[in-house]
Amino acid sequence: MENIEPKSLNFIEQIIEKDLSEGKNGGVVYTRFPPEPNGYLHIGHAKSICLNFGLGAKYHGRTNLRFDDTNPTKEEDEYVQSIMEDVRWLGFQWEGEPRYASDYFEQLYLWAEEMIQRGLAYVDDQTSEEISAQRGTPQKPGIFSPFRNRSVEENLDLFRRMKAGEFPDGSRVLRAKLDMASPNMQMRDPVMYRILHSSHHRTGNKWSIYPMYDYAHGQSDYLEGITHSICTLEFENHKPLYNWFLDQIADVNHVRPQQIEFARLNLSYTIMSKRKLLELVEKKIVSGWDDPRMPTISGLRRRGYTPESIRSFADRIGVAKRDNIIDVGLLEFSVRDHLNKVAPRVFAVLDPVKLTITNYPSGSSEWLEIENNPEDPQSGSRKLEFGPNLFIERDDFMENPPNKFFRLGPGREVRLKGAYIIKCEDFIKDENGVVVEILCTYDPTTKSGEGQSRKVKGTLHWVNADKAVDAEVRLYDRLFNDEDPAGHKDLDFLDFLNPDSLQILNNCKLEPTLQNANPEDKFQFQRLGYFSVDKNSSQDHLIFNRTVPLKDSWVKQSK
RNA sequence: UGCCUGAUAGUGUAACUGGCAACACGUCUGAUUCUGGAUCAGAAGAGUUCAGGUUCGACCCCUGAUCGGGCAACCA
Numbered sequence: 001m002e003n004i005e006p007k008s009l010n011f012i013e014q015i016i017e018k019d020l021s022e023g024k025n026g027g028v029v030y031t032r033f034p035p036e037p038n039g040y041l042h043i044g045h046a047k048s049i050c051l052n053f054g055l056g057a058k059y060h061g062r063t064n065l066r067f068d069d070t071n072p073t074k075e076e077d078e079y080v081q082s083i084m085e086d087v088r089w090l091g092f093q094w095e096g097e098p099r100y101a102s103d104y105f106e107q108l109y110l111w112a113e114e115m116i117q118r119g120l121a122y123v124d125d126q127t128s129e130e131i132s133a134q135r136g137t138p139q140k141p142g143i144f145s146p147f148r149n150r151s152v153e154e155n156l157d158l159f160r161r162m163k164a165g166e167f168p169d170g171s172r173v174l175r176a177k178l179d180m181a182s183p184n185m186q187m188r189d190p191v192m193y194r195i196l197h198s199s200h201h202r203t204g205n206k207w208s209i210y211p212m213y214d215y216a217h218g219q220s221d222y223l224e225g226i227t228h229s230i231c232t233l234e235f236e237n238h239k240p241l242y243n244w245f246l247d248q249i250a251d252v253n254h255v256r257p258q259q260i261e262f263a264r265l266n267l268s269y270t271i272m273s274k275r276k277l278l279e280l281v282e283k284k285i286v287s288g289w290d291d292p293r294m295p296t297i298s299g300l301r302r303r304g305y306t307p308e309s310i311r312s313f314a315d316r317i318g319v320a321k322r323d324n325i326i327d328v329g330l331l332e333f334s335v336r337d338h339l340n341k342v343a344p345r346v347f348a349v350l351d352p353v354k355l356t357i358t359n360y361p362s363g364s365s366e367w368l369e370i371e372n373n374p375e376d377p378q379s380g381s382r383k384l385e386f387g388p389n390l391f392i393e394r395d396d397f398m399e400n401p402p403n404k405f406f407r408l409g410p411g412r413e414v415r416l417k418g419a420y421i422i423k424c425e426d427f428i429k430d431e432n433g434v435v436v437e438i439l440c441t442y443d444p445t446t447k448s449g450e451g452q453s454r455k456v457k458g459t460l461h462w463v464n465a466d467k468a469v470d471a472e473v474r475l476y477d478r479l480f481n482d483e484d485p486a487g488h489k490d491l492d493f494l495d496f497l498n499p500d501s502l503q504i505l506n507n508c509k510l511e512p513t514l515q516n517a518n519p520e521d522k523f524q525f526q527r528l529g530y531f532s533v534d535k536n537s538s539q540d541h542l543i544f545n546r547t548v549p550l551k552d553s554w555v556k557q558s559k
Numbered sequence: 560u561g562c563c564u565g566a567u568a569g570u571g572u573a574a575c576u577g578g579c580a581a582c583a584c585g586u587c588u589g590a591u592u593c594u595g596g597a598u599c600a601g602a603a604g605a606g607u608u609c610a611g612g613u614u615c616g617a618c619c620c621c622u623g624a625u626c627g628g629g630c631a632a633c634c635a
Contacts, residue, residue, distance in 0.1 A: 008573050008582095036635050071634060128633050137631055139561050173633055183562040185631050194633035213635050237563055237630045261564090263628090268570085274635095316583060318572040320565095323628055327570050330584050340597060375597065406595065415593055448593065459593045527594045554595045 010319040012051070012260055016059060016228060025227040025255050029061030032226050033087070033094070034217070036068045037079035037201070039274040040289040040296045041086045043310070043331070044265040050314035051262070052230055053092040064224055065094035069102050070216045072200035080201065082289070086297040091307045101216050102202045104223055108211050109163065111219065111249055112174060112192060116155045120248065121192060122148055123158040124175050131173070134180075135188050141181035142188045148177065162195055165208035169195050176215075178244065186241045190214055218242040219249065221257035229257045232264040233321065265317065266325045269478040270295045271486045271493055285497065286479070290535075292545050293479045293501050303476065304522055304532025304547030309338040325484065332548045339522060339530045339547070344372045344379060347417070347461045347511040348525040348544075350473055352391035354437040354465065357422060360388035365464075368448065370418040373524075382513055386419050389465040391509045393527075396460050397438055399427070404557065406458035408438065414458045417526060421446040421456055461526040468509035471542035473531070475503040508544075515539060522547070 009017065016029055031052040035045060056063035065087060069075050084098060115121040124131060124147045136142035150158075159174055161167065174193040182188055192215040197208050221229045235242075242259050250256050266272060272295065280286045280294070289296050292303035300310065313334040317326050365387035372379040392408070401409035408414050413423045422440040430436045446453040482488075482496035514523070521533045529549035537543040 008575085010572085034635090038635080068635065074634075131633080132631070135631055137561085140631095141561095142631085170633065185562085188631085191633055196633080210633090212633075217635085231635095233564075234629060235635090239563090263565090316571080318583095320572065322565050322571095324571060327584070330571075333584060336596085345594075374592095374594085404595095417593060419593095421593095453593095456593085458595080461594075524594085524596085527596075529596095550594075550596050552595070557595080 011321065012055065012228070012230065012262065012319060013058075015260060016055065019227070020059070028225075028227055028255070029055060029059035030063070030225055030227045030255070031056045031061065031230060032064040032066050032099075032221065032224060034066045034068045034220075034231075035083050036071070036074075037076065037083060038071070038074040039079060039278055040082050040294075040298055042272060042274070042277065042297065043267060043295045043300065043313075044272045045086075046090060046297055046310050047265040047314050047317065047319075048230070048232075049087060049090055049092060050311055051319055053087075053094075054314075055228065055230075056095075061227075062095040063092070064096075064099050064226070066099040066220065066224070067101065068213065068217065068220075069100050069201065070211050070213060072196060072198040072210065075201055077201045082298060086301075089301060089307055090297065090310060099220075099224060100202060101211075101220050102200060104216070104220050105203065105207060105211070107223065108216060108219055109209075112211075112215075113156065113159065115176070115192075115248055116159060116174075117152055118248075119152060119177065121155070121174055121176050122150050123155050123162070123172050124148075124189075125172050128170065128173075131175075131191070135185065136180070138183075138185060144180055145175070145189065148189070159193075162193070162209050163207070165197065167195055169197055171195060174209075176245075178241075184237060184240055186214070186238050187244070190241060214238055214241050215245055218245050218257065218259070222246060222249065222254070225255045226257040227255055229259045231259060231261055233261050233323075234264075235259065236261045261321065262319050263321050263323055266323070266484075267295060267331065268325050268328050268483045269480050269485070270328065271480070273486065276486060276493055279494075280479075283494075285494070292474070292476050292534075301520070302532075302535060303545055304339075304520075304530060305335050306338050306342075306522070309335040312338065328478065335530065335548050336551070339524065341375050342373075343522045343524040343530055345374070345524045345526050346514060347384070347463050348471070348473070348514070348523075348528065348531070349391045349393050349461070349463050349468075349509045350505050350525075350528065351394040352463075352507065352509045353394045353397060353435060355390045355392045355422075355440060355462070356437060357388040357390070357440050357442045358425065359441045362388060365466075368418050384418065384511055384513075385464055385467050387464050387466055390416075390462045391465050391468060392416075392438070392460050392462050394435075396458075397424075397427070397435060399435065402558075407460060408440075408458075413456045414460055415446070415448075415456050416442075416462045417459050418448045419462070420444065420448070421453065461528075463509045463511050465509070467512050469512055469515050469542065471508045471510050471514070471544055473505045473508045473544045473546065474534070475505065475546045477501050477503075510542070514542065517542065524550075 033052045053063045173191045175189045178187045180188045193209045290298035290302045367383045371381045396407045420442040422442045426439040428437040479501045480496045481498040485493040485496040517533045519535045530547040531544040534543040
């Protein structure tokens with residue numbers, strides 16, 4: 001059934017629909033996602049991926065994956081592999097083979113030679129410091145390079161020798177001859193090529209010169225027939241240059257890409273800069289790019305996020321041009337929303353305390369039928385063995401509970417989920433005053449699902465102490481305790497690290513059905529939250545990562 | 560002091576292109592519940608940065624201010 005809700009269009013969709021209605025680009029929509037393989041993709045990239053691939057799909061167009069690999073000093077194949085994996089995992093498929101800017105090095109070079117012939121580019125022998133100094137400031141115009149008026153022949157000769165590897169790194173660059181007085185800094189004779197004797201992850205040592213982003217990007221879009229080249233706001237100032245480079249090669253009969261900028265994603269309590277994320281990895285503040293606390297796609301995956309939840313998040317945050325900081329709460333809402341529908345409910349006690357049912361026939365047990373997910377009737381049920389020796393959550397018992405505490409306390413009654421109503425008769429403390437065992441009686445007439453028994457306020461989860469399996473559970477919290485850790489002028493983002501971002505629990509007791517859980521399997525630990533099996537988990541040593549806790553209106557109320 | 564760009568509830572995004580501001584998250588009630596989850600019902604919360612102008616009528620158009628973001632890598 002078609003949803004005929006007239007969902008409003010974001011500004012990019014409006015542009016596209018206008019183009020379409022005017023018959024621009026022959027009615028074609030062709031987008032691209034152009035990551036630089038110099039790090040792992042993060043949730044901000046996910047926004048861009050969903051945008052670009054989403055637009056391609058929505059308008060029956062196509063979307064390329066293109067690696068913007070013009071800087072061999074920073075790029076590695078490891079990143080290429082992880083990026084492809086992440087894009088696929090998110091559920092998108094790029095058109096044909098992945099593309100690489102390096103596929104176009106030859107063509108780019110030829111066009112550069114043409115520009116030299118037409119007097120539009122020149123070789124500059126100065127150092128980067130000298131060039132930088134001559135560029136002026138946003139307020140003051142720059143001045144001409146002393147090499148700006150070299151002859152075409154000399155420029156061509158020098159450029160070819162740069163290519164041939166005759167000169168050391170940094171000794172010369174090729175610059176576009178534009179306007180040193182332009183109020184737009186990008187237009188002040190930007191560098192097109194620099195010398196880099198560095199091995200490239202794909203072209204090896206074939207090239208000793210590499211094109212700069214501004215020169216390579218638009219031309220690559222052009223070569224691929226991209227119609228809508230979507231990038232983030234910081235490239236707004238580059239648009240005139242993007243268009244200028246295109247002007248030098250564009251054929252009127254060829255699709256001409258247009259650059260459209262949108263505001264990148266910012267998430268509260270997290271950092272999004274690849275450089276800073278790299279720093280966390282290199283300083284071993286996190287275990288790696290896929291540490292579950294990282295906002296990387298691989299980190300979120302390991303944390304237990306689903307592709308669906310990330311896509312619906314991207315959908316919810318929208319696309320616009322104004323700077324934004326999205327509340328991480330919205331991301332968390334998105335996972336809960338999805339996992340609530342699909343994650344099987346299981347019993348897990350993270351901080352166990354012994355509970356003994358004193359009137360239960362000793363030595364006996366019984367099998368109880370427990371539904372797997374009340375939100376999903378298709379999910380069926382499973383059987384759990386119930387007996388007199390149990391574990392419950394330490395939090396679920398209080399020696400002197402307040403009135404609103406709907407759990408266990410001396411003389412209080414509570415239901416054990418899927419089992420019976422029990423009453424706390426007594427409890428035992430050790431010499432340190434720590435409760436070590438709770439003694440209860442159960443009411444055999446209150447078995448779950450049988451008749452309409454009386455109601456009690458609270459329901460607890462439990463595990464059978466004789467059958468439980470052990471597990472390690474990792475509780476994650478936000479990595480930073482400041483809303484905008486990178487937004488402080490005189491303070492480093494590392495000053496805001498949350499010391500409690502990871503809490504490892506080693507004495508957790510799980511229902512036995514979890515013994516065979518596999519990495520990335522997702523569950524709702526009843527009453528606690530959503531948990532996902534870590535990639536390093538094994539049957540001998542189960543490890544679960546907490547994706548996100550359940551909403552808890554008790555903690556709010558109790559404080 | 561230059562150029563580019565943006566400004567709508569706490570946060571994000573809308574408003575059929577001029578017809579007295581909606582949706583989501585969050586918050587707060589209440590119902591329901593064998594998860595203090597989910598679900599359901601409801602409420603509070605902005606008069607659209609400010610000041611002028613055009614108009615019968617302005618979030619939308621014009622003028623001017625204010626505030627925010629970006630730009631001076633041989634990074635992308």
